[in-house]
Amino acid sequence: MTLRTGGRILVDQLRIQGCDRIFTVPGESFLAALDALHDTPEIETIVCRQEGGVAYMADADGKMTGRPGVAFVTRGPGATNASAGVHVAFQDSTPMILFVGDLDRADRDREGFQEVDFTAFFSPIAKWAARIDDAKRIPEYVARAYRVATAGRPGPVVLAIPEDMLRDEVNALDRPPVPPVAEMPDPGAVSALFELLKEASSPVAIVGGADWSPRAAHHFANFAFRHGIPVAAAFRRQDSIDNTCGVYAGQLGYGPNPKLRQRIRDADLVIAVGARLGESTTDGYKLITPDHPDQTLVHIHPDPNELGRVYHADLPICADMGEFAEMVDEWNDPDLVRFSAGEDAHSDWLEWSEPKPRDGVALDLGPCVAAMREKLPANTIICNGAGNFSGWWHRYWHYGVMPTQLAPTSGTMGYGLPAAVAAAIRFKDRPVVCVAGDGDFLMNGQELATAAQYNASLIVIVVDNGAYGTIRMHQERDYPERISATALANPDFVKLSEAFGGRGWRVENTADFGPALDDAIKSDGIRLLHCLTDVEIITNSTTIAKLRAR
Template identity: 80%
Template structure:
């Protein structure tokens, strides 16, 4: 026996490594394949174990927690169906550049490659959607693997790591030396590159910044907003990165992606200098790589990203800068260049966004979500966390809500359904003193509606705004455009439950809202209560977005 090192089970060693890395919360659906870990957690009150109802909810909660903290969100699931259920959340973390670690309890080492009970080749299964996927076969190497997992999940472009942990390995009693906490790796920006950026700004007539994404932080948002406002540079948020800077910043210009302000899109087209900071410039942000093309003729692109592998991967960068987002934004904020003339475009763009984000009532619409969002804006503080999954319903909040500094938006850039409620549960636990609102469509909500049980078990305080049009609305929109008057497979019919009773079944409160005028009173009553609250808002499928009706889509088709 090595002097000074006690013998421990693999499960105990693993939990001790989580403690060493500063983990304070994990999300799980228990499995017999990692009972040794659960046993070790019994004696580790420093780690809050959140027991969920389905592994999809587990992974989404871990992703949301990683987004909010900047540290890896931690999830534990069992093999086979548990791992496959969680794979959607791993894909979200990959596309959203979220630090996350998924531990998968696996079958015993001696039974591998026999198609044992629930067996899957975990490394091969997760390889396409994880930064790193590995199997730990020796309990003595658990500290090494866990430390590496934290490093990989947070370094460069953050993302998910998947570690398979065989059940018999977790029961082994061995000696293992603990690893110290893995410190963040910060790539300092090159002052020469920053000086070159300021020279490009001096030559520019119409610059614009696109921000948010990998390694973004409240620190980065604060400093970048200062820099952009001081020099009058319009700041556009990448798709679903609307909290990258406080929307109160006087040069904030709105979000790119689905349903953006056409005036903002034109500003991007007309820009002679584009400064992309943190964003990958993916398909959604660039409207299918057309708003800003990979070769961007006639435009100069400064691309700043924490991962050198992303620079030049799709977009040709005239000035690529690999740097930590917080360090880069702070250097910009502190850089002094008296020769740079302030642009007037930033404040003009902000005014255009204010006009665009001010809801105007529409005639002949019983339930108009725009004014409803306006009511919420008037009554909720700037630190409210808005959580949503995928669907056209989210467009009203993307357009009309004013987001405060990060983290105030939890929404998957990957466009997955069912994300909003698990994210809201995670947010209500991480920030119990802040209002948390889940915005969901009827189809979207029922993909993880069971996580209301998790919310109830933890006495979580959250509000659900459930937008019900009886359809898979986004798919119906595309269907009406491509195959008008041939509705197939997109109607939910009478299959939806009584959502008010659904909330009440979990000990919550709910009410049905059928008109715009009734929304404010219902919202006030909800906010006067605690716990789970749900507003079931009935909307017309014809009013598919805040700018489009199905009738218009049919006419275009």
């Protein structure tokens, strides 16, 4: 065998495992890996402007491909900046691998330059965190990282890579590609599910989450439509099935359709597929309680550790989501009568998702989203971070076949723009739209430089109400008319876009939005619509005045 540096061995393992892109802010702690990437054209290196953007882009890439998104950052502040993205990947069940350049092995435990115990730091928010001390074992660690990141409930892996270890020249045996592990559903459990369906009067399905895929989306939509079962998307999993499916019932989470909430409460059988049934989806574990005494819960999840972890499951099924969805799609039970609730639930959602213009609102975001629906194709990828602004798109946008939604279930700010950059690089033939609030956008607005550097074509819609809107909403509810720490002074976002080589449009009225969007669609590169809204119009159904009156 030929002697190779640890950096060369590491990059070779990524290539063997099928990695075609990494995201990074370079650090002196992993120069040997960067040197190896120089001679590896199969792996594109995307240089970002801050490690938060690096980790968010890797998470978004993992969501879009189903393969681990790969990121490299340096020790200390590089790793801690990236930790927000690791947390997103953990809560979103996204396959991801973060490599952290570390100080030399001999200097450990002396509080050396930028030293952090990365195993201890990342273990609570990662599926696995470890350090590679022996260059000969790099193939073993990388293969295990790919397995851990993708098996069961997908999630992030963090590997610390000491600088001197990457410079070591050793003989190492490459590991072959790690094949996906697919847990076949138990036919007996699927048969039991169909028996429960025959006994049910008002079933409902909640889908999206761990291991979800276009294959799962296709087959589960067929199954649910054939049997007339309403399908609700878990929080920010709205592309889990094509929203044109005749039984799609809308999303759960913050501000869902009241009719959908009531449908969930009235259901005698809940079929949760891929979803953890987390706090956001279940409205603080109240919409469906962990013990759900008046409901039967069938919980299908790829990780046995999630089954029974919080929710008692009357019928737990551990299975790969694609395999499960295909099995129920192909299952034939002539005794199962088709439910009428599916079409009713879809009609309720169609009515709920149709914006109604409001008088006295200069820039009404509901009709703006409707204009986007008319002008952009169904395969458009909508990316957003956290904030009050996102509710308009969650309610009124119709999501197509996944991946068409990149949004963090953890509610982190600053995610939308890095995710949009990653999407625009991954899918050059599809429209990509970042929707951001003013506070949300400026968390990672510097990644416009990354978009410009890699000729990414994307539309950015900045909803500017001069405030941290969500916090202001809660503040007005709990402490009316006592504004504290929520007002923002913002730049001219149009000029900011132009500074990065893009174009921009200032939008102050609803009538101006459509023409500005038309101009943006006709252009390429960075296009930003600066939408100035009134902070008094705090959500698509609530105003500050209403909150103060409560």
